[in-house]
Amino acid sequence: LNVAYRYFPKQSVHMAIVDPGVGSERQGVILKTPSSLFVAPDNGILSYVINELSYTEGPLIHHSKSLERVTFKRGIEAVTITEPRFWRYPVSPTFHGRDIFAPVAAGLSLGISPYEFGEKITSLYVFPTPRPSFDAQGNLVGHILYIDHFGNLITDIKSTDLPEGNVIIEAAGQHIQGISRYYEEGQRLIAIPGSSGYLEISLRDGSACDFLGVEIGDEVEVIPTI
Template structure:
């Protein structure tokens, strides 16, 4: 039985369409009957080996329950969202650290540009004045709107995560 990074696989019967995707806990059908899978199942290509064969059979009219058992329980996971603190400071969180040690936050660049400039970004025990346009603008800490459209914290020529000693879910304050 293959292992999935996100848990089980689910089927969603959505009006005229049936969707197939990794199970995220929202309730559906666990695809557990391996006779419908392509063999051998690759550990990295479930779209080809599991999802495509199941989708093909769904298109022929098979019921989603033919592929496995109904998933009855749902587990809700907390989701961090930027929020305005009582003192008016915007509080966001680090969602991802890339391979360079850049900190990608949940704070939208679109929202940041609406704030009075220049902003001050507080992360770890450091303050960053204003937004940079590129990574090359500073050899020190900088804040910029990255290619994903969200606030990023970077360290010119270094690893911001290690320098600041922060990680996923650490707070970022913007004033």
């Protein structure tokens, strides 16, 4: 979601539903960012969007691995979805995506103000998201965020954050010399700026995940060389 929404026109409405707490007391919310509107349950599903917008101000959550309620930064606003006149009836306790979130998203797309749907709030539940950092030797240490169905390893290291000059990429004890521009440029393991704007590790004609035996969350290190 955090990668995909950037390719839509400004003020697009995005409805995101992964909602194991449907029917419970968890809130539905509208998140308003400088470029987009999001309709979702308040259960951490928007964590990457919120944390990315606060990237330059440091982590929203410190020393925590669990869901926590955090206060917004950098012009983010949110509204609870509490105004029932916009909902579809009867409301199913197991299908808020159809009966509450979809009608609200439709209303937003027609130009109805987010503040018509409920009360403004200043915080949402957010999971901590991993971020790259520099170690004592000045190496950039990131993490595997996602493994696609080809076995490519997508990291949290932005292509724009890669140091200038020659580098070695280390993952699971394997060293990759330099950054490739495209897949056919390498012979075996390669590091390449992916289409999402993040550093990826791939294996020519194979799965980098299977070859390295790594998992989501494992570290990837970028080591500058002379």
